Amino acid sequence: MQHLVPLDNLVAALSRLPGIGRRTAERMAMALVQDGRGLMRILANALLEADEGIACCERCGSVTLSGINPCDLCIKPRRDAHILCVVESPGDIMKIEQSGGFQGRYHALMGKLSPMHGTSAADLRVDKLLHRIADEGIEEVLIALGTDVESDATASYLKEVLAPRDVKISRIAFGLPAGSAIEYSDAATLARAISGRQEI
């Protein structure tokens, strides 16, 4: 059978999407080829429009329209400008916004410390964070990283770097997730919930 270079290239490009192996990419490519409703072109156009129209905010790292940079979250006067929420990625900002639990500003590190993946402190947007703390009169840095080892290491590193600054450092609470029962909780979650207990 002849070699179909455009098909091979499509499979290779699809394989680079997160969580997509070669088999899945092949299945996707064949579905796109057979699709009679122009999905191939619809997807290509959506990608080109997103590539043109979407950017990461140069200040906080959040996803924004290319024309609105710094983003809405950075410039809205209603938001508390004295508290910065530090997250791993722009997706985390969207999640926290959806929760409605935070009204300050954000700072995405664009990664976390991970020797396994070759991410060191220099790869994170920590320099920018320090500049912002100085320039914007930040009073509190709320670290909103996950509970995995790499997040813990990143939080410790931030705590160390921020210690000399005149800024309050907090971290989001760890404990039982909403709607869960003690019965179904794992030991590590329970231990963290107990050590983080609060007076009521």
Add this chain to the structure above:
Amino acid sequence: MQHLVPLDNLVAALSRLPGIGRRTAERMAMALVQDGRGLMRILANALLEADEGIACCERCGSVTLSGINPCDLCIKPRRDAHILCVVESPGDIMKIEQSGGFQGRYHALMGKLSPMHGTSAADLRVDKLLHRIADEGIEEVLIALGTDVESDATASYLKEVLAPRDVKISRIAFGLPAGSAIEYSDAATLARAISGRQEI
């Protein structure tokens, strides 16, 4: 948070890929936004090039370069022009070619009978199959469909439609897959292997 139309459109387009739900599409879109190596544009270009350069052969339905239509498989003189292998989709043609077990020509139905998915006989390329049988002097039609209910229904339908024609109808064998043991076979596979037994 402001509504990012290009991002929403990208998520919607990615959700239309087979096996991709909304959550996965969102994760993919965010990975594409954050990717610093131009993956968004690479994927868009691969899609556009495939859309331009890849087509389904108008004769057999196989995947081919747009400029080579009918495809290589249809025009290669070395291939046996008297036997047509009927399959569900172009992907199946690639699979059978990779097996090296067939040297005739192909005909993809572009689907199978499926009341559940609203696919009726009129949606399949059966008319074209009948024309080809008459025009190309086909002597044998080898039905290479799977073992599911819909494939069985499609095979029965084809058998009925082809019965009045002067053509041998065969179907690929069902039995134990290569390298498997009786011990690990399911009852349905074993029953089919026994009923399809051959003299040795």
